[in-house]
Amino acid sequence: MNNKLIKEHDAEQEQIARALDAKKRKKLLIKIAVWVGVALVLVTILYFVLRSCSGEGETRSYSYDPLSEDNGEGFVDQPLDFDIFTDEEYADKDKGVYFYSDNVGYYYTTEDREDAPYQARLFIDYFDAAIRGDGKTLNTLFTDDYFKNNGRPIKKYPDRFPMQKIYAAKVERIGASTTENTLEGTMIYEYYRVSFLLKDNNGAFRPDLPEPDGGTIPLIFDVMTVKGVSKINRITQIVYTK
Numbered sequence: 001m002n003n004k005l006i007k008e009h010d011a012e013q014e015q016i017a018r019a020l021d022a023k024k025r026k027k028l029l030i031k032i033a034v035w036v037g038v039a040l041v042l043v044t045i046l047y048f049v050l051r052s053c054s055g056e057g058e059t060r061s062y063s064y065d066p067l068s069e070d071n072g073e074g075f076v077d078q079p080l081d082f083d084i085f086t087d088e089e090y091a092d093k094d095k096g097v098y099f100y101s102d103n104v105g106y107y108y109t110t111e112d113r114e115d116a117p118y119q120a121r122l123f124i125d126y127f128d129a130a131i132r133g134d135g136k137t138l139n140t141l142f143t144d145d146y147f148k149n150n151g152r153p154i155k156k157y158p159d160r161f162p163m164q165k166i167y168a169a170k171v172e173r174i175g176a177s178t179t180e181n182t183l184e185g186t187m188i189y190e191y192y193r194v195s196f197l198l199k200d201n202n203g204a205f206r207p208d209l210p211e212p213d214g215g216t217i218p219l220i221f222d223v224m225t226v227k228g229v230s231k232i233n234r235i236t237q238i239v240y241t242k
Contacts, residue, residue, distance in 0.1 A: 060150045063234045064219060066208035067155070075203035084131070084163040090199050093167035095131065097123050100172040119190060119223055122230040123171045127196065130205055133163040143224060143233045164206075165199035174220075188225040193218050193238070 085091050096109040099120045108116050113124050122141060129138040135157030147154050177190040195218035198209050209217055222234040 061234070061236070062152050063146055063149050063154060064237050065149075065154045065235075066206050069208060071203065071207040073203075075207065076200040078162045078200070078202040078204075080133075080160060080162055082162065084165050087165065087200075090165045090167070093165070093199070095127075095167055096169070097127055098168075098170045099123065100170075102173070118225050118228055118230045119173075119192075120171075122223065122232070123169070123192075123194070126232070127166055127169045130164045131166050133161045133204075135159050135161050141232055143231045146231075146233055146235075161204040162202045164202070164204070166196050167199065169196040170194070171221075182226075185227050189233075190223045190225070192221045192223060194221050195219075 096107055097120070099106045099108055099116075101117075101119075106116075106120065108120055108124050110124060110128050113121055116124060125137065126141055129135075129141070136159040139156045147156060172193045173190055174193050175191050177188055180187045180189070195216045197216055198206060201207070201209055206217075218238055220236045220238060221232050222236070223230050224233040225231075
């Protein structure tokens with residue numbers, strides 16, 4: 001083989017080698033790009049998982065707690081052991097609960113409790129405990145999450161507080177209920193508009209209610225029912241728009 005042929009052969013081999021090297025580099029670059037892409041996806045997923053666990057980026061909502069606000073001192077001075085039923089004017093007030101569901105109205109007193117649906121029982125117990133100043137019972141009508149309040153703890157009621165002259169209680173279910181299957185059973189979530197009148201407000205239960213007597217500020221109660229037991233999970237104010 002003469003020198004010319006040898007040079008041509010070497011040139012061809014070199015060209016083939018460069019082509020092979022280019023293909024190898026291209027494959028390597030593709031692999032690197034794929035791995036970088038996979039790594040970015042994993043990092044992104046990890047970021048959002050950690051963010052979700054930490055609560056960052058969430059818009060948290062908190063329960064309304066009227067006892068946490070400074071509402072002044074314009075309340076009736078009432079001793080802890082004062083029996084409000086000795087007030088004849090209050091004794092004649094309507095202390096039952098008007099309960100509305102699906103545009104149908106019902107009326108319940110404490111004597112009707114056993115025949116009432118779960119949600120109505122909750123409000124019968126709620127108003128009865130507040131009237132009697134029974135904080136120990138009242139605390140059992142809320143979920144643990146209500147008191148934890150997304151990191152802004154709500155203090156529980158003292159076992160006893162001054163009795164409340166509550167009357168004309170009205171509870172109205174609003175919106176549709178939703179259900180969720182959990183390990184504890186089927187949870188039913190419902191929303192109720194709750195209002196009542198309070199005579200001689202002593203400030204121990206709803207210091208946010210206006211004076212004079214007869215004022216009311218309705219609130220929305222989020223109610224959770226599991227295995228036939230209804231509890232208050234959150235309380236929110238009603239926002240009125242002009």
